[in-house]
Amino acid sequence: MGVSKRVEINALYGGLMSIVLDQLIRWYGNQAIVDQVSLEVADGELFVLLGASGSGKSTVLRLIAGLIQPDAGRIVVHGRDVTAVPPQQRNMGFVFQNYSIFRHMTVAQNIEFGLKIRKVLASERARRRDELLDLVGLVGLGNRYAHQLSGGQQQRVALARALAYEPKVLLLDEPFGALDVKIRAQLRRTLKEIQRRLQITAILVTHDQEEAFELADRIGVIERGKLLEVGAPETLYAYPRTAFTATFLGTATVLVGRVDDGHACFGSLQLPLPLDSTIDYEDGDRVQILVRPEQVVLSITEPKTHVPVIGRGTIVEQSFAGDRRRLRLRLPHLPGVRQIAPVAPFGEEGLLVDTVVPTDVPLAGEAIWVSLRAWHMLKPPPRRLLLYDPAANTSVTPVLTRWLAEKLDATVTVLGIAATNEGIDPVGTMLQRYLDAADLPAELHLRVGDAEQHIITEQTESLYDLLVLGCGESTSTVATGQAPDVRMIERIARGAITPILLVKGSRTQLTRILICTAAGEPGKNDVRTGGRLARRFGAMVTILHVSHPVRGVSLLANAHLERAAATLRALDVTNTIQIYPSSTPAEGILHVAGTGDYDLIVIGNHGPITPALFGGSDVTRQVITHAPCSVLIVPDDAL
């Protein structure tokens, strides 16, 4: 593969690309701090790698410089593979955040160092040194030592030193990070000017988005070692693909709604879905919308009917920024809408929207209408499964999860809970072995403390599409968390916005599904969620209605069953309706499930209202406890 790929890359970019990174990987312990980073930087381009601290951005730069070696992947500079070339021979200039000016040398000696190493004649060195001192604006300071210079001046020396031997590539690792704002702005201008004048390819690493906007020809956003998006500053700002980029670059309001009837729905607000043929939107899919501050319209009077209105809100925060004023408004909560950004303070229920107005606009004291001038729909995130299997000894749960991940095209996160900090490592090792045994690729999340709390936190933080709970008995000495009992499952389900799959029995594929509409007023969500999964699984569905042994099937229930069957037909799911008379719904469900050889029971989470309706015999609880096969609990109002 190596040879053919090299030819390909050279043929494609040979003359145009200064730097090509090809699937770079660097491990730190068992974590990839640089995770399959591929990137092409054009000749004379100033590329900015933007990421939070710990995102792996500096590591990428150090890999390019050759200061560390990648564990996999290749680095091609001007068509030459330099992956195995030592830093001395890469001919790159590197500027460090801490300047790293050699303290026992004068400014001039520092600048000449690279030339001296290359055995350049003293007269030539002096000529070049004067040129560079002029270039970076330090004429007359050649005889000073580092401790006689300000931070900004030291960084100018570092820049001159890195440029002295005319490197092909200039790498800058947070070069302005340690400087104060004013000096930083000056130096940015100097750098941009020099880079333009010399036409040198440069990669700059920073965590400062303003710096990235100001300097970059293109920006690459990096997070957890992965290069998420690459693009021109304005493109990335206006049309990011991921919520991370949207919120990392500039101020953003990001909301999550659901697709319904071919529209993106945020409460009562319906917006058209983007005309993107590569994305297959299904009803019930999550959609994320990005609204920039300048896309929000505020008005005292109600906007015209065709204008998309989010609601009426009040100003909760404002900050003065000279020529403009940043505002944060709180609006009533929209049903079914989750907020990603701005991050709501704990206990905040309303919807927060960030906007900006010119300073001379008077602020109204009363409620303000908030509507949208423009917006951007983010790319739907990949589906994600959260697996919690404290027993971690049966092969059923991981094998089934692998099957689910394949069918749903989803990534898997495994949650391991240790009682104490010391327990983290054994739990991690144990889970890794467990995953390896089932050949299940997954991300490990190890936590200390209370399993229930962590599960609830995980699913509210990261937005999973399905929570898989292993209910097997543990025989192992190392528990990877508390076993989920019925009460715990109920408590998790109460706050859940995602369906919960309880893995029971021995089935590792789900091809016969029983959707229960036993509660009389079956949420259409049970049917929809069950139906969508059945379509993905290629499963056959039976819609079960447990009827009253004396009163029989009500008209309402009949109508509902018809609608349910129609919904499933619309999803191309083979289905049959079964009506079974029984004195209690739970008994009926369990009987049918037991005799019908089903793999999965789909049941609504009817929560605390059920005991009142059924005189204390909680259907969900009964089914969870006694089901012979796996159970899918669909939240009451699946969003």
Add this chain to the structure above:
Amino acid sequence: MSSMSRPNRSAGNRRGSAGAVAQPSPWLPVGMLIVVLLPLLLMPLAAVFIFAFRGGVGAFIAALLIPDAQFALRFSLLIAFATAFLNGLIGTFAAYVLSRYRFPGERPLNIVVNLPVAIPTVVVGTSLLLLWGPIGLLGRWLDPLGLQPMFTPFGVLLAHLFVTFPYMLSTIKPLLDELETTYEEAAYTIGASRWQTFWYVTLPALRGGIFTGALLTFAHSLGEFGATVLVSGNLRLRTQTAPLYIFAQFEAGNIAAANAVAAVLAALSFVIFFFLLRYTGNGR
């Protein structure tokens, strides 16, 4: 001591102006401290010189002109120079390796190289004898070849290298640990090889530390007694260092001879100490 009393006084003024308790006079505690230190430190320091010159300058010079005394002083200086030089090299190298490389067994090695400060010097002498002596582990194989490191100047050097090893290391390693690797990395990206980087970048940054470490090593070597007395055999005009000479003369009752050399040693130590203060106190 004046530096001690100054901040006290200013604190007293502040408190006084606030109308609180007046700061007590510093002279009582300072006086007490001097009374305590007098027999412990100050008088012994003075005694060396007082006794050395008690018989007059002539007697002092005469005592120094004795060939044995001359040899002991020269031998001590030579050994101290050699020790400082060799441990300067080995210690810097050890510090570089221990600071820049990560390897299994690094921690135990770190402890072992610092161990000599903790071991009584007499024990060091004994173990060297047991190793290199005529019936020692290695010595018994060397003896038939006519090689006999113990009771020779070389044996003294071995003992001094051992005893003073940690001083160089412990002054340089912290400097290297603090010297961010970015300086070396900057040199690499500029094009300097590992060796060029060490020579042009790392070593110059350690200059002050190397000087300090060498002075410390020199001073400790100059005064070494416990290990030397065992491995040297205390042979006059052959392996007798200045401290051994002082001890021998004292035992023989030649107080004046002993004191004269002691005074020279003390003066040398003061000079070294003065340099150390200048270098470590004022920074570089």
